[in-house]
Amino acid sequence: MKKVNALILTGFGLNCDGETAHAFELAGAVAHKIHINTLISGKIKLDDFQILAFGGGFSWGDDHGAGVIQALKLKNHIGKDLLSFVDQGKLVIGICNGFQALVNLGLLPGLDNAYTKRSVSITFNDCGNFRDQWVHLAADHQSPCVFTKGIKMADYPVRHGEGKFIADQKIIDTLLDSHQVVFQYADNNGIPADGAFPLNPNGSMADIAGICDPAGRIFGLMPHPEAYNHFTNHPDWTRKAQLFKREGKSLDQEMTIGVKLFKNGVDYIKDSFF
Numbered sequence: 001m002k003k004v005n006a007l008i009l010t011g012f013g014l015n016c017d018g019e020t021a022h023a024f025e026l027a028g029a030v031a032h033k034i035h036i037n038t039l040i041s042g043k044i045k046l047d048d049f050q051i052l053a054f055g056g057g058f059s060w061g062d063d064h065g066a067g068v069i070q071a072l073k074l075k076n077h078i079g080k081d082l083l084s085f086v087d088q089g090k091l092v093i094g095i096c097n098g099f100q101a102l103v104n105l106g107l108l109p110g111l112d113n114a115y116t117k118r119s120v121s122i123t124f125n126d127c128g129n130f131r132d133q134w135v136h137l138a139a140d141h142q143s144p145c146v147f148t149k150g151i152k153m154a155d156y157p158v159r160h161g162e163g164k165f166i167a168d169q170k171i172i173d174t175l176l177d178s179h180q181v182v183f184q185y186a187d188n189n190g191i192p193a194d195g196a197f198p199l200n201p202n203g204s205m206a207d208i209a210g211i212c213d214p215a216g217r218i219f220g221l222m223p224h225p226e227a228y229n230h231f232t233n234h235p236d237w238t239r240k241a242q243l244f245k246r247e248g249k250s251l252d253q254e255m256t257i258g259v260k261l262f263k264n265g266v267d268y269i270k271d272s273f274f
Helices: 017-026 036-041 068-087 097-105 169-177 237-246 257-273
Strands: 005-010 030-035 051-054 091-095 121-123 131-139 153-160 164-166 181-186 208-212 218-221
Touching: 005 017, 005 036, 017 030, 017 051, 017 257, 030 036, 036 068, 051 068, 051 097, 051 257, 068 097, 091 097, 091 257, 097 121, 097 218, 131 208, 153 257, 164 208, 169 208, 181 218
Parallel strands: 005 030, 005 051, 051 091, 091 218
Antiparallel strands: 121 164, 131 153, 131 181, 181 208, 208 218
């Protein structure tokens, strides 16, 4: 049986490549951590992969804005290859710094199938400082996003200083109406945070935590699903274990909602390409 090959970018301050590769492996893919320079040199061909992951971290130290230099470097060297990758119906996921890079590249939100036009931005948190916390996310069940099929709610951590999603109100309305807003920050009942801090950790408009392109094959989000790759990653796991023990139940140790997100992508490629 053919294996799904996922390329995880690494290098220049990116520091979540290990977790991201691990999550893809748990989801059934073969994960390849590839340095950005190796990719743009042509030693590794993007065509050999079906999933491209822009991982988290602080590429180039965010010196000129989060994800800006990474986006420019890739656009200037392999911009056409990236567009070809998208045209082939393959998958792209951007997490945290990777989401910022996708926005700067113009691959998101891809309105009117324009994948080089920048129409949204991700900027400094309203609270004025770096946020390292777990958040509740509510998913739009009508979203075309490949990665979130069957996911209604998710808990993932955020780790960012620039996570506030902003755009003209017309763009925000378009994203909501087209169900391209995949995840919104919410309370533990799945009700959108309505901007309330710290449920919404950065002040994102419309509580936006993640968006996709119209086809649902390019997905970017600020929270880190790869960081929830084992049930013990969740901060409440010990409490839940004790509660379940008193009720005579066992704690669910199956696939986490973090790995589920990656498995959705892997399964999509298996169904579509093999």
